[in-house]
Amino acid sequence: MNIKIAPSILSADFSVMGEAIKKLEISGADLIHCDVMDGSFVEPITFGGQMVKNIRPLTKLPLDVHLMIEHPKTQIKFFAEAGADIITVHYEACKKISDTYLKETLELIKSYGIKCGAVVNPDVPVENIFPVFGLCDMVLLMSVFPGYGGQKFIPEVLEKVKKAREYAVKTGRPEMDIEIDGGVTEENAKAIKEVGANVLVAGSTVFKSSDMAATILSLKK
Numbered sequence: 001m002n003i004k005i006a007p008s009i010l011s012a013d014f015s016v017m018g019e020a021i022k023k024l025e026i027s028g029a030d031l032i033h034c035d036v037m038d039g040s041f042v043e044p045i046t047f048g049g050q051m052v053k054n055i056r057p058l059t060k061l062p063l064d065v066h067l068m069i070e071h072p073k074t075q076i077k078f079f080a081e082a083g084a085d086i087i088t089v090h091y092e093a094c095k096k097i098s099d100t101y102l103k104e105t106l107e108l109i110k111s112y113g114i115k116c117g118a119v120v121n122p123d124v125p126v127e128n129i130f131p132v133f134g135l136c137d138m139v140l141l142m143s144v145f146p147g148y149g150g151q152k153f154i155p156e157v158l159e160k161v162k163k164a165r166e167y168a169v170k171t172g173r174p175e176m177d178i179e180i181d182g183g184v185t186e187e188n189a190k191a192i193k194e195v196g197a198n199v200l201v202a203g204s205t206v207f208k209s210s211d212m213a214a215t216i217l218s219l220k221k
Contacts, residue, residue: 165196
């Protein structure tokens with residue numbers, strides 16, 4: 001399985017974001033993970049579509065936009081037009097609105113010709129997003145509670161990753177991207193990959209490293 005590393009720019013120095021993006025590309029990152037927070041679904045506010053738009057010309061790497069926001073459907077147009085390659089939205093935020101909101105949002109993302117994905121928090125069963133697996137290009141399992149970087153990995157999420165990979169295989173999509181986000185380190189990457197995750201979001205681990213290229217390679221191998 002092709003292992004991909006998606007460093008989260010939440011851990012970058014925003015004052016030199018352009019330099020950080022270029023360094024990630026040179027260091028072997030596979031995607032750029034953009035954590036969008038609205039101060040409502042989670043406490044912090046990070047950035048919006050303008051940041052994604054500004055990053056887009058700086059790299060050919062796919063921009064993996066993770067919307068940790070209320071009412072994600074209202075923001076899809078902005079991020080799609082800004083240059084996102086994939087947009088993932090939270091089951092929990094969508095469920096608050098209606099039982100069909102997640103499906104409708106994923107369909108809207110795909111209408112812009114870009115990839116989509118569903119996200120679940122650590123305390124939400126992965127089975128809750130099985131009904132939309134057919135629409136998803138990726139599913140994202142949070143291994144920390146969203147909102148802050150640098151948190152400790154929740155090991156119970158490994159069983160959810162395993163279930164997600166088994167369901168993807170069962171439904172004829174063995175190569176589906178399964179992403180894990182939160183507390184990923186060189187020490188736990190092997191266990192994460194063994195249960196079926198192939199896209200690893202790593203913010204603090206990569207940006208705090210003295211050798212980003214070596215760290216990214218270590219996470220992959």
